[in-house]
Amino acid sequence: MFHGKVKAVAFDADDTLWVNEPFFDRAKADIAEMMSAYVPAVDFMKILEQTQSRNIGVFGYGVKSFVISMIEAANIVAPGRIKSSELERIIEIGRSMLTNPVEPIAGIEEVLRTLGREYELLMITKGDVAEQQRKISLSGMSVYFDHIEILTEKDEAAYERILHKHSIRHDEFLMVGNSVKSDILPVVGIGGSAVHIPFHTTWVHEVVCEDDLCGREYVEISKAGELLPLLMSL
Amino acid sequence: MFHGKVKAVAFDADDTLWVNEPFFDRAKADIAEMMSAYVPAVDFMKILEQTQSRNIGVFGYGVKSFVISMIEAANIVAPGRIKSSELERIIEIGRSMLTNPVEPIAGIEEVLRTLGREYELLMITKGDVAEQQRKISLSGMSVYFDHIEILTEKDEAAYERILHKHSIRHDEFLMVGNSVKSDILPVVGIGGSAVHIPFHTTWVHEVVCEDDLCGREYVEISKAGELLPLLMSL
Numbered sequence: 001m002f003h004g005k006v007k008a009v010a011f012d013a014d015d016t017l018w019v020n021e022p023f024f025d026r027a028k029a030d031i032a033e034m035m036s037a038y039v040p041a042v043d044f045m046k047i048l049e050q051t052q053s054r055n056i057g058v059f060g061y062g063v064k065s066f067v068i069s070m071i072e073a074a075n076i077v078a079p080g081r082i083k084s085s086e087l088e089r090i091i092e093i094g095r096s097m098l099t100n101p102v103e104p105i106a107g108i109e110e111v112l113r114t115l116g117r118e119y120e121l122l123m124i125t126k127g128d129v130a131e132q133q134r135k136i137s138l139s140g141m142s143v144y145f146d147h148i149e150i151l152t153e154k155d156e157a158a159y160e161r162i163l164h165k166h167s168i169r170h171d172e173f174l175m176v177g178n179s180v181k182s183d184i185l186p187v188v189g190i191g192g193s194a195v196h197i198p199f200h201t202t203w204v205h206e207v208v209c210e211d212d213l214c215g216r217e218y219v220e221i222s223k224a225g226e227l228l229p230l231l232m233s234l
Numbered sequence: 235m236f237h238g239k240v241k242a243v244a245f246d247a248d249d250t251l252w253v254n255e256p257f258f259d260r261a262k263a264d265i266a267e268m269m270s271a272y273v274p275a276v277d278f279m280k281i282l283e284q285t286q287s288r289n290i291g292v293f294g295y296g297v298k299s300f301v302i303s304m305i306e307a308a309n310i311v312a313p314g315r316i317k318s319s320e321l322e323r324i325i326e327i328g329r330s331m332l333t334n335p336v337e338p339i340a341g342i343e344e345v346l347r348t349l350g351r352e353y354e355l356l357m358i359t360k361g362d363v364a365e366q367q368r369k370i371s372l373s374g375m376s377v378y379f380d381h382i383e384i385l386t387e388k389d390e391a392a393y394e395r396i397l398h399k400h401s402i403r404h405d406e407f408l409m410v411g412n413s414v415k416s417d418i419l420p421v422v423g424i425g426g427s428a429v430h431i432p433f434h435t436t437w438v439h440e441v442v443c444e445d446d447l448c449g450r451e452y453v454e455i456s457k458a459g460e461l462l463p464l465l466m467s468l
């Protein structure tokens with residue numbers, strides 16, 4: 001099932017170790033509802049997604065970029081009509097997303113504790129570095145990991161660099177995550193193993209077409225707790 | 235003049251290696267002028283500074299935080315009256331700050347090239363990591379440095395960690411930068427040496443009171459080129 005004897009297990013962070021995307025979804029829904037005074041929520045969502053896509057290259061990932069995109073989208077759908085309180089609310093939602101407590105994925109800490117006895121553990125995440133650092137710190141989960149890597153992009157080259165840096169052989173490496181695009185395909189692509197744990201929402205920018213999956217082998221499980229019997233069975 | 239035989243020379247990046255603050259100053263002046271339709275520029279600047287101070291803890295440093303603060307300040311001085319084109323202009327200024335070419339400080343590359351032959355060179359900067367990485371990459375200056383560190387805060391503990399990480403003795407360490415608060419005081423505080431190269435503008439959050447300087451010894455020069463004769467004279 002996996003390439004060799006797994007020695008190092010790496011975990012994605014957002015929506016694998018802790019809840020992330022639902023906070024963005026809730027913020028979008030709140031603002032779309034607020035903006036429904038001007039346009040139907042579904043239209044606002046569409047404009048927001050287009051704005052986010054356009055902005056990612058320049059403003060990057062994370063809450064601040066999201067706030068700017070929400071303001072820009074609001075300004076597109078209701079030019080010159082946005083109320084002061086509406087602008088305030090968008091900024092306030094961003095502020096609360098950056099000060100929210102971190103909500104661990106159910107059962108994840110028990111999995112990390114158990115795996116840590118036998119495997120080298122890595123956290124490999126991407127996004128705004130300050131935001132990731134805040135969540136790592138608040139989660140208290142850094143104690144479980146031998147190495148923590150915050151990346152700009154999770155592509156094959158980035159995984160190659162990490163394996164090289166920590167002297168991990170490709171066939172001894174297993175990546176666990178919720179994003180097929182960032183956590184599964186590039187790892188399988190360089191000869192590592194991967195376990196996909198789908199999260200109930202996936203960001204539209206992380207969705208890959210079915211065709212990209214052709215011939216790529218990886219395991220899919222429904223929750224982190226299933227990782228233990230899976231690894232024990234090897 | 236310095237504590238011991240200097241072996242490692244570290245450089246701050248923003249406004250030491252390349253121009254930074256003037257881009258923020260120009261953006262503030264542009265937006266203050268735009269907002270002068272509602273309030274005198276000086277009042278807008280005051281509100282903007284208060285907003286930035288309040289936001290730094292949550293939104294952090296960098297252009298995206300700056301854009302959000304500008305929008306918030308505009309919303310405070312002209313509630314419900316900001317034009318669509320004005321909101322757009324604020325976001326557009328942020329976008330251009332993030333895509334601007336990097337402008338090296340005059341003479342700095344010659345200094346780095348020369349010092350690199352004799353000293354271990356470090357770049358120690360703080361701020362939004364993605365923005366710093368962009369500037370490092372665009373500047374082409376990473377070739378001159380043995381180590382590059384991007385920090386959240388430049389305090390004594392952070393400098394201690396860096397010296398420990400790279401096995402540099404305190405009395406062999408010299409820091410060069412434009413900020414007394416971030417580049418000079420904490421380094422002198424842990425027993426290192428420091429050279430201050432004042433930049434013609436200093437961000438208001440980086441200004442320290444005269445009293446903090448009492449009893450702190452460091453050297454001040456007017457431009458990077460003076461570093462060479464200073465170090466040669468040791």
